[in-house]
């Protein structure tokens with residue numbers, strides 16, 4: 449299976465924060481949701497994938513190509529959407545299209561106008577008058593109109609109303625029918641991912657905690673509830689993190705089998721949501 453995105457040991461250091469030793473492979477033909485708390489390093493990683501930021505060390509390849517020698521060829525194949533006004537504020541969508549279209553070999557005017565109509569976007573109004581949702585739609589219409597094989601989005605659903613968010617997810621699903629497309633996007637709305645993601649990449653404090661299929665995440669992680677008397681130095685090893693309350697404990701495990709072997713029927717094991725997983729990881733790996 450071809451890796452559309454490949455990061456090998458990628459590191460980027462800022463004054464107070466680093467993205468560290470990221471190894472990530474994104475396979476062709478799947479949707480990957482990129483999750484993590486505020487400031488985890490998602491946007492920094494996406495910017496490096498887009499060559500908007502240079503890593504201090506490590507290797508980044510898109511479609512097996514590096515940016516040093518193949519920037520134009522790579523960008524031709526990517527549709528990039530991010531939360532923020534990419535375009536010149538005073539311009540309208542028609543002017544922007546006139547500038548952007550010639551940059552792409554596979555630009556499709558018919559498709560562009562189809563999205564403009566579908567997203568109900570005005571062509572002659574200055575972009576600065578657009579609402580956040582309209583700006584996101586405009587950014588999407590441009591990104592989708594050159595038959596990109598890979599769509600990379602940084603929080604595309606942020607600031608969108610629930611109806612358009614759902615429409616956007618349906619649109620992304622439709623785009624995936626073509627088979628060889630790949631979508632990689634960051635989001636804080638993890639329930640969106642239950643609808644469309646095949647893989648989940650989870651970043652915390654500048655490190656990639658995992659990149660797993662949504663099926664494996666469900667198989668590997670669970671919430672465990674039980675009495676405090678069950679916890680000791682050894683039994684706690686089965687957990688990523690434990691929360692204690694006077695009524696008992698609640699913990700996240702990444703090893704359901706070990707929990708079953710250790711505790712048997714004396715604990716309750718429940719499905720962990722992506723939010724649960726992020727919440728417990730934030731508590732830190734806690735083996736006593």
Ligand SMILES: Nc1ncnc2c1ncn2[C@@H]1O[C@H](COP(=O)(O)OP(=O)(O)OP(=O)(O)O)[C@@H](O)[C@H]1O
Nearest residue numbers: 462463464465484485486487488489490491492493
């Ligand atoms: N150019 C920069 N110079 C210095 N620090 C930076 C720079 N860009 C990002 N950072 C810092 O890196 C950290 C990670 O930021 P980043 O935007 O990658 O996180 P994120 O996971 O996308 O967060 P959010 O979900 O809130 O958008 C933050 O602490 C931020 O302040």
